[in-house]
Every structure is written in C-alpha cells, then in structure tokens.
Amino acid sequence: MTKKPETVVIRRITPSLDNARFALKRTVGGGITVEADIFKEGHDEVAALLKWRRAGEKAWNETPMRPMQNDRWTATLCVMSEGAWEYTVEAWGDVFFSWQHELEKKFAAGLRELQSEILEGAAFIEAAAGRAGETSDGEALRKSGAAMRVADAEQAHDLAHDHSLCALMRVYADRSLATVAEPYHPVWVDRERAAFAAWYEFFPRSAEGNADSGSTFRQCLSRIDDAKAMGFDVIYFPPIHPIGTSNRKGRNNSLKCEPGEPGVPYAIGNNKQGVNGGGHKDVAPELGTLEDFDWLVTEIHKRGMEIALDFAINCSPDHPYVHAHPEWFFKRPDGSIKYAENPPKKYEDVYPLNFHNANWRELWDELRDVILFWCEHGVGIFRVDNPHTKPVAFWEWVIAEVKAQFPGTVFLSEAFTRPKMMHELAKLGFTQSYTYFTWRNTKQELADYLTELTTPPMRDFFRANFFANTPDILPEYLQHGGRPAFLIRAVLAAMTVPVYGIYSGFELCENAPVPGKEEYIDSEKYQFKSRDWNAPGNIKDYITRLNHIRRDNRALREYDNLRLHTAENDQILCFSKSTAALDNLIVVVVTVDPWNPQSAFVHLPIELFGIGADDEYVMEDLLTGEKFHWRGARNFIALDPQNRPAHVFRVRRAIGRELGEVVFA
C-alpha cells in the first residue's frame, strides 16, 4: 500500500452520465441536486460536502450534504456562469462530532466522570483553533478550548452543544484524512437561449416568395420581421454556400436539372463560379456577398434575434476541397473519387469525406475552422446535418474546440432512427437535438415520449427541440388533419418543451405531399417557390399568442418540470408546468383529434399546486383571456379542434380577500 488509503467510501454519485464520462447540461443559474452513498467503518460521525467549481479554477464552492436514509446523502448546487463546471463529493469521519455524540450518550446514561473525555474535546477544539489561525474565529475557538479544558461534566456537555462552537467546528473541521470522490463530474452550462428559444426556418432564396427567381440576403428583412412579429427569436437558414452544378438535381429531386433551376443547397461547393473560393466559408453569389450576410446578421441581432446556420458536411464534385485535398475523399480503384451511395441509389452530386484518411488531422482542423469562421461572423447557433454519418469522435472534438473559443455556441443535432446514436451525440456535446416528435401523435405516444425526455437520465443530457415540420418531413398527421392539426401541433410543440421550431409554410398550413410519402411536393429544396406569406387560413395569430405566452410565463422556460395529468378521454392530453415556487403554474389541456369535438373531466393534483380541497381557484385561459372558476381536483373541459383545440391555463390561486371578495394571484 503506497498511497494514502481512502477513509470514507463514496459511491453512486447521481446525477452521473456514464460514470462522469460526459457533462450534464444546465443553463446559467441552474441547480443540480446531487446524491451519493457515503459511509465509513465503525461508528464515527461522517461529514460530507458537495463541492463544485468552474473547470480550471482551484477553489471549490462547498455546501454541506445531509444524510437521508440507508447511507444516502444529498445537497444541491447552483452553476452561476456559462462554460465548463465540475462537481464532486468530499467526506470524512469527523472527530469532534463523533466525540460530541459519544459524550452525549455517556452523559445521558448518567456518567459524570468524564475528565478524560473533556480533555479530548478540548484538544479537538484547540486543533481547530490552530487551523483557523489568527482570525476572530481562531480567537473564539481558543477561548472555547480553554473553557473546555477546565469544564466540569455539565459545563462540558453544554459547551459541546453550543451552536456557535459547533458552527465553527464544522468550518474548521479536521479534513486531513478526508476522501474526495473521483472522477469529478463535468457540467456544461449554456446561456439561456440554448435552452429556451422559438426557431423559425426559412430558405433565404424564398424570402419574397417568387416562383421564378430567388431572393437575396438583402431581401430577407420582411420575412425576419414577420417571424419576429410572430414571436420567434432564432432565424435558421439551410446552407447558404455556393451550390454545385455537376449532377445538380432538378425540381422534386429529379436527376435532370433544367437550365435556371437553383439546385439543392445541401450540395455544397462550387469553385467554377470563381467567386469567394466557392466552399464552406463562402456564400452563394446568388444570395449576395459575405458583406451582405454580415449586414443581415447585424439586422437580426438588432431585433434581439439570432441566426442559426446549417452545418452540412457535404461536398459537391465542384467543391474546392476536391482539387485541393483529393486525399480527404474515398477513392475507387481507378483513382476517381467515390460519390455517395445508398445502393441501389446513387447521389452523384455529393462526395462524402473520409474522416479517417491518412491526412485526417488537416481535414478535421479545416472543418473546425469552417465553424469558427462563421462564429466570427456572428453566428452562435449551428444546426448540424446528418451528424450520425460522421464519427462521433469528430463531433466530440470539434464541439469542444469551438466552445473553447466561443462557449456560447449552440449545436443542434439532426434526428434519425438510431436512438442510441442520438443519445451519444447529445452526451458528447450537442446542445439540442431534433426528436421523434413529428411521429408522436396519439395521446399515449405523446405521454410516453414526453416522460422519457423529461425524466432521468435523458433530462440531464438531451434537450429536445420540437420542430413541428422540416423541409424533409411533412408528417401524415398534418397532411390529413388540416388546419386544426397545425393548431394542435403548434400547441404541443410550443407548450411542452422550451425549445421548438417551425419550418416556414407551417404557419400557412402548407400540407401538399409527394403522394404516399411524408415529404413536401414541389419542395423549395429543389426549386423557387411562390408563396403568399399572409395567405387566408394561416395560423400566424395563434402562433403569435403561443410565443407570447411562452415569453410571459417562466414555467415554460423549464424542461423537466412537465407533469402529466389524468384526462378522462383518450383524445385529450393534460399536463402542467410550474416553477418550483409555484408562482407560475401553467396547465395545458389539448385535444389530439383534429376532426371531432372532444370533452373530458380532467384531474389536477391541487394539493401539489397549493390549493385546498374546497378552495376556489381561477383558470385563466391565456389564449382567449377567459377566466373559469374551478373548485376541487376534477373539472370539465370541452375542446373543438376548429376553434378551441386547447386551453392554456394559468392557474391563479386565492391569495386573500379585499372588500369581502376573494382575490386571486
């Protein structure tokens, strides 16, 4: 035995992601309630601290842990700034409080010959005085030590339990044999918009809605102002880079591209145009210049909004990398570069990169530099396309590299049907993740999925971003459910989780599919698109109200405060979200049936809400302004998908009386 043995066993620290391999996610001001098994041999009194600090700092914040039962202890910490933090647990057998405990038992048993015990206690206090040094605490401890040394049994018993002395003995405890748990548990603390935001996605070339020509960055402002008016705060653009012309796809993904067709923004790279280099650090000339982009970013920031860019690691055959770094790509036996395939389908407009090529370090550095380039141009959010087709080791590395320079950067991971890969990406550093929300439509599906997302372990590493539609996904529910379906899905996306988004056209209830598929017909991925952004039947007002409700109610900014409640109808979902202090308490009742009126008795846990069994309380519908006076746990609601697909209630409890009338919060 060469190193100093551990004196206390500390095990099963929670929360913990893969034994501290990955960082928990929190936002500034967030808390973590930590628990651990803590015990040692014998009958010593154990003392334990929860310790946490910004990574790289030397000093720890500390707070005492308290025992619960069966050797399980707990305490709560709070992370106060953006960036990397860490926490751990320290524990030791406390000689003073063990002594106090034994003295108490002897005293209670009537023993009064305690001279030896008293001298022991005095020595413990004097040692603490030594640790406190020449401070007022040290002075107070020296006085107590001297008093103990000459005390009789009664005096010693009183002094041993003196509150001031005990407080000082906790602060200046003998921690020379303390055990500190390793490894430390990492935490990543994001700014608030990483965890609370409403996203609006549009193709900049579609900003004006012209059928035969594309818009430029300079023509995007009205679309952005419209999004702002609806209450969105993140504008998300699909790729804005030069689009390849080799094997360019035509409308509806056809292999044949007619002259004048704009191409797919995901086929990135075109150095034939001779402008800007033509790669991932450039903007498509048809959208404008980099200066135009900078101007647009500034305009977005002026409006209190942010821009999110797509990070799609796809190279068209015309990408400058193809000539500068042919070794970064996969080769065929004849030496030519392999295009992407999903046999028998061929994607001849895209060349995949080989992340393990001999020159991989240069490739990885270059891709990091692409992200850093856009960070320097004011982009703080990246939506990452198909992250599951690139090595997870790359993502862990590149996200850490970017956050080292721009800690506020947000990465949103695209979703795909491999849940474990999605979890891994979320753990290794992606800030947010797309989800299976678009395919969760029944009450049971939604209840199960919301529970999985908002409870451990997922709540600690996976931040769902509920997009109601995307350029790739027009769910059957929206295809068949008409306008009511759009209202319902908007309520569900906006009210259940703090980050959600829509892809433009959702507010217009666009729902024409490629027949038999969950895809848009005439998708603007492949063509210019004509649109009236204020077309009749749009639900812009409804979305606007939802976003304002989100802004005004702090309960909707939290992720894991979602609680499901009984509604006596399989088509009606009822849930609440509340602040811990219950001062903002939202109850949502929403139908999932876009065709028929539905009604139900709903059951609220009013005792948890701080409402007495016989108390009257007011349910204020924040969508309509109506106020309903309820009493008891079980109350009736009726919903109509056409006009009232949901209630979004703020619960107002009685807080007193004025002029004989009950006043509600």
Add this chain to the structure above:
Amino acid sequence: MTKKPETVVIRRITPSLDNARFALKRTVGGGITVEADIFKEGHDEVAALLKWRRAGEKAWNETPMRPMQNDRWTATLCVMSEGAWEYTVEAWGDVFFSWQHELEKKFAAGLRELQSEILEGAAFIEAAAGRAGETSDGEALRKSGAAMRVADAEQAHDLAHDHSLCALMRVYADRSLATVAEPYHPVWVDRERAAFAAWYEFFPRSAEGNADSGSTFRQCLSRIDDAKAMGFDVIYFPPIHPIGTSNRKGRNNSLKCEPGEPGVPYAIGNNKQGVNGGGHKDVAPELGTLEDFDWLVTEIHKRGMEIALDFAINCSPDHPYVHAHPEWFFKRPDGSIKYAENPPKKYEDVYPLNFHNANWRELWDELRDVILFWCEHGVGIFRVDNPHTKPVAFWEWVIAEVKAQFPGTVFLSEAFTRPKMMHELAKLGFTQSYTYFTWRNTKQELADYLTELTTPPMRDFFRANFFANTPDILPEYLQHGGRPAFLIRAVLAAMTVPVYGIYSGFELCENAPVPGKEEYIDSEKYQFKSRDWNAPGNIKDYITRLNHIRRDNRALREYDNLRLHTAENDQILCFSKSTAALDNLIVVVVTVDPWNPQSAFVHLPIELFGIGADDEYVMEDLLTGEKFHWRGARNFIALDPQNRPAHVFRVRRAIGRELGEVVFA
C-alpha cells in the same frame, strides 16, 4: 486532436460493477454473458469481439459478438482457471462485409456493371492475404483475391458470399482502426469450494462436550468425523489464539470472571503466559501447540474437508502488540490506551486498533502477515469478524495481498445492519458474506430476499453464506418453533443457496435464549459447555440427507438458477433450481409454519422444464425416496412440520418407452 480517434462507440457493457471498479465473481468453468451498446456512424457493417484473458497475460481469447436489437450486442465467455481475469469488447467497421453488403444490394437491384466494385473487393481480399502471411490461410486468400480480380458480376457475387472466404475474412479482418473499450472489466475466479460448501462451526474447546474442562486440538477428531458423517466439508473454528486475562469476561458475558473460567476467544492476546508470543500468530496453550494444530489440519484435509479460521482484529490488553506497538492504538489524554466503547457500554477487555495511525503501514503489513502465517499452515478460509469496523481500504488491500500469494483463499464477511457496507465489502474482495437469512422467516420475506440475492446486480458480486444460527444469533423463530423450525430452516439454508452453515448445537435443536434476546443462554463463548452430541430429538439424519442431496445434484451447486413458483398458500414456499441443460432439476416445496400442517396446489412452469402439457412426469422425493406421478402445471402437496416439513423433488421427465411402459429420466 492528438491521439487516434475512436472509430466505434462501445458503451454500457454489462455485467459491470461500478464501471469496472470491482471484479465480478465466478468459479472455474463459469460463464459471463456480456452485452454492450456498439455502433458507429454511417452504414458500415460493424464487427465486434468479446475478448478475455487472465490478468497479466498478453494474448486475448476472442469470440464474435452478435447484434440483438437497437445496437445491443452479446456474447458469452468462459473463465477456465482460478485467479484474476479481465474482459472487454473490441469493435470496428468491417470494410469487407460493408462491401459485400453493398454489392449484394446492387446485385439484387439488377446492376451488373460492377467492375469497380469487384476490384475494390479483390483489394480487400488481397490485403487480408497479406495479414495472413505465408500460411495456408494466406494462400487460400491469395487465390480468392486473384479469382475476384478477374470475376464477372455473377462470379463476384458468388465469391463474395463463399463460406470459406467469409470465414477467413472474419479471421483476418482489418482491425487497424478498431476500438477497444476501456477500462477492462475485472473478474475474480474462485475454486469451487468458495461457492459450494457446507460449513460446520464448533468451538474446539467444546469438542468433547465436558461441562468443566476444555478439549484440545487432539480431542477434536470425533467432532470432525461426526460433521463429516453429516456431510459437511468445512470445519470452522472461532479464534484459537491465546485469550487475555485482563478484564476477562465470565459466563453469560458477566464482568466478573470466576477462577478457571476460560474467557472469550475474541479477546485475543496473552503474552503473560510466556508461551508462543501470545498473539494472533499463536494458538492458545490450553488447545495445544502449533504442531497439534498442524496435525489437526492434516487430519481434516485427509478427510477431504477444509478448516476455516476466524480473523478477528481484536486485541486484549495483554496482547503483545500493546507493548511492542502502543502507537497502533488510540490514546487517551493521559497517554493510556483506549478500550472499546459503545456508550454507555465499555469493553475493557478489548483495545481497538487505529488503522490510520502514523505508523499505519507497519500495522497493515503485520495484519496481512497474520493471515499469510495461517495460510502457510494450511488454512484456506477465513471468516472475518466485524469487518465493518475496519477501513474498507484495508480490506481491499489485504485481500488482494493474500490472494496474490494464495489465490484460493476464501474470505467470509460477517453481516451487520448496513446493507451498503455489506455490498461494498463483497465487491472489494470478500468471497462470501453472511446475510440477513436468520431474520427472513415468512414466505414473503424469503421470496423477496432470495430474489434480491440471486438477480443482478447482487448475484455478480455477493455470495450468500446462509448460516442458520451462529454463536451470536439464536433467532426467535428457532426459540419458539421447536424441532420443526430447525428442520425447516435446515431445508431453506441447504437448498436455496450453494453455501450454508450451522453452528454446532443446531443439529441438537438447542434453543434456550437469554430471556428477551436472540442470544444463547450459557453461551460457550464464555464458558465450558456440557453436551451429548447424540442427544434424543437431534436432526442429524435429516441434515445428513440434505447434504447428500446437495452433493448429488449439480443444480444445487449453482447460485443464480433459483426460480420461485406459485404455491396457493401463504405458508408454503415453492422454488426450483435447475442446470441450464435441464438434466438436473430440483423442486423444493417447504412450509414456513412450524406449528400446523399446511397444504397447497403448486404451479410449476412445466413448459420451461421441457414437459408437455399432457405429459406424465415423476416427482422423486429425495428425502424419502417416494415417487409421485404428476401431470400438468398444478398439483397438490401436503406438508406436516413434524414429519414432512418439505418435499425435495427431483423432477424426472419421460424419456421414452420400454416394453410398453414410460421410462423416466
């Protein structure tokens, strides 16, 4: 990014104890079914191996893992010798099988222009030939590579699926980018008696059962032969060391010791006698000499049995350490050594050791040397007294030190009411653990406890040793239930788990308590004890039959094969234990009511037993030799605590017909 990035994600390897911090327990020939989440980016075919080896060896055993669902993989390993082993998982994206898979898809889609693909495949095969070198495998691969290089599409498709080629391509796969999971998972492999044994505990001084004098080692043989005749194979002695005289306790733990009283064997150390040094490496002179002990150990070994000694780290005030190493003990302010206390109780006959004293390394080394001393005298099993009052770090260290020299050493941990400490001790190296079995008496208590012990995670680190009584514990159930209670508890202890024991006197149904306590009156811990080892009413025959049944039925040697079955009576417990191959299948039906006859219909999962719904099968009662012909899942049994407290059935299935009669296995 400086080090080579991992190419495959390997997570959540199971079984795993605290993220590979502790070793799983197995015995020689035992298996471990390992699972892991294994996945990588993209659409490559993943290959994975389970790898294991003796710790310290360089080469791994390897077996392919197979995918189950949702990226979960599995394989089973087998540990073939005693000592430390380790396992891990290796995985890689397999270029050849990814190529084969893509070729298959293209071929199935009717594509036949596959020249480029064929050349790629040839290159993969040639590379494997290079790895195989100048071997017959290499030669075969070179031939296949050459054939592939000139193949047409049909031929290439056939060759790509050729079984011999595919087998070789698995063996000589390109693992240059493989990922190996870390940390490796440790396994400790014990000899069989560590996991299958029947213990018999007696105080050597009580061997002859004289009321007024103690027996010696030389007088222990008849007791040992009696235990052997009953079918026990481990003889366990409480401490055999010199007993202190200072503050020696008298009968029934009285503070006053009369002249001639023998003292408590747990108050270890007496150098006043001037014989043998008087400490933990010595035997009490009243038992004989070290040579006598060696003779006894040899006699025990001759009988195919083993001896277990108590390892009790207690020092009487007369222990040689007190003078040689006063710094190893706790001191009072006046410089005197502190005795043990549990206020207001004082244990003035015992001095606790301070494991963190300034000279702790010498203390720890000395205690290790005590164990090694007895190992060298033929002791392979140690029952450890009060391990929870010594640092867990000490136990982890000392057990590892001893096993490094004597890997077959068995350590049995005493139990106490801190479950997490018990689990920790089991994880850090204790081979077996006492349990709460003595306080689990109702059907529900037994069912719950047996389930907890024999399922993950406990089954992988905690080996229960079911002692039915101990010198410290005479459970109320035995006090009040009379002889039937002893029969019932013998069945439960011997049949549920592979390691069990009794403390002598159990077979005589001794059950006189200290009034109001679960302790023996006139305990031989404190005095000589008169006994007729063949007293009327003894249950030696019944115990003998149980031990023979244990020996003859391999299903009873396994730990986690226990399965509970429905009995339609709250007083009747029904369970089975079976080998995996179902060739040894035991069903036990036992009453827990020592007072009244009980009967029940019991339900057996006959389909899991390989018995058809209408098949006749024979239930052979191994206690009585009776054979019952049953049919179907639900059958009736009747038990009588006086005469038939249990059935121990061997299930015999029909295996054929002979002369028109059904023959049973």
